[in-house]
Amino acid sequence: MWKTIFDRMLSRLIQTGQLRVTYPDGQTATYGTPPAPTGAKRTPANAPPTELAAAVRIADEAALRALCLNPELALGECYMNKTLEVEKDDVEGLLRVLLRNRRRTDLPLWARTYSALRYGAQNWLRRNTPGLARKNVAHHYDISDDLYRLFLDADMQYSCAYFRDPDLSLDQAQEAKKAHIAAKLRIEPGMRVLDIGCGWGGMALTLARDHGAHVTGVTLSENQLATAQRRAAEAGVEHKTEFRLQDYRDLSDSFDRIVSVGMLEHVGVPFFGDYFAQVANLLDRDGVALIHTIGSHAPPAAQSEWINKYIFPGGYIPSLSQLAPALERSGLWTQDIEILRLHYAMTLRHWLTRFDANSDIVRQNYDDRFIRMWRYYLIACYMTFEEEHQAVFQIQLGHRRDAVPLTRDYLYADPPRADVHEAAE
Known part of the structure; x- marks a missing residue:
């Protein structure tokens, strides 16, 4: 049958x-x-x-x-x-x-019906309450830093790189991503910056070391917290950085700049309004926020059941139509939305190449089923960027409509400085 x-x-x-x-x-x-x-x-x-x-x-x-x-x-x-x-x-x-x-x-009709039912239930399935959010983060990020070091760049950027040139190395493209975001934030020395979902601290360390900012990074991963704190001490910027094991909803400080890279995907549809309202509450009246997230360039739909079960429980890739109401209610001006197409596919292909090159090391700690799961995850993800309607959104926000220049010219007017390290001292 x-x-x-x-x-x-x-x-x-x-x-x-x-x-x-x-x-x-x-x-x-x-x-x-x-x-x-x-x-x-x-x-x-x-x-x-x-x-x-x-x-x-x-x-x-x-x-x-x-x-x-x-x-x-x-x-x-x-x-x-x-x-x-x-x-x-x-x-x-x-x-x-x-x-x-x-x-x-x-x-088939039954498949479309099942998908519609799953989509209709997403508000219940994606209720990332503070307790559940911490559990979901631990599922993926607290397995082992050593695993991620095998396939990420030297700065452990676990998000889409920025390929100004397709021939850039992974490390070069991740540096370009951080520089692009810093330019959009208009960082100046001494600014108070919040990094929501700071990961292993790479963005925070870059903004503190290269731009002289004072950065507060929050994460729900104990592994990432410990690594970020250790890296700050090793880089000599522990006096310019503070890393906390804290939910973004519990913050009450005020910041000149807010950056969030790859965290909105873990918020969940029911909490988009809370997320952008909190960004508005925490951002200074003259401030700028930059939200970098995977997004769908198509109407909302049910998420991959396999990804949710094995890789990112509680994860959800938003469509712009789902984010727009929350952005409107926040009272923030949307200064700019840039869509990065295929950059993440290129990033993921680099990750897969590195993962495969280190497969012998991976096998020392993980069984064959885990390796097949991880390879399937990386391949399935870059295929969604190459064949489906998936991209990366960079959403620039502020309370004032003129918080940033009125054209994008400022992003490309000056070549990257070679003396940024010295300038930030």
């Missing part, structure tokens, strides 16, 4: 490219059309396009049943558990076939 259902699903879904499936009984079926070059650009190296084709083997009836009942969740789980094997381990090829066809084909 399950084979018949799955066969009908794929016959309807795969209209472009080709997918070959070997079923548990050993029979093979091919869906779609003969493969042809996709013409899609491959980043960051702009490699030649590949054929839009993939082949998989389903190990048993349980996996086949799961793929029929909940395809998105089961695809990742079956890959993790090796009950679905991808030929040549070409997960990218498989996901590209599926995503390219999902854009062109209406999903």
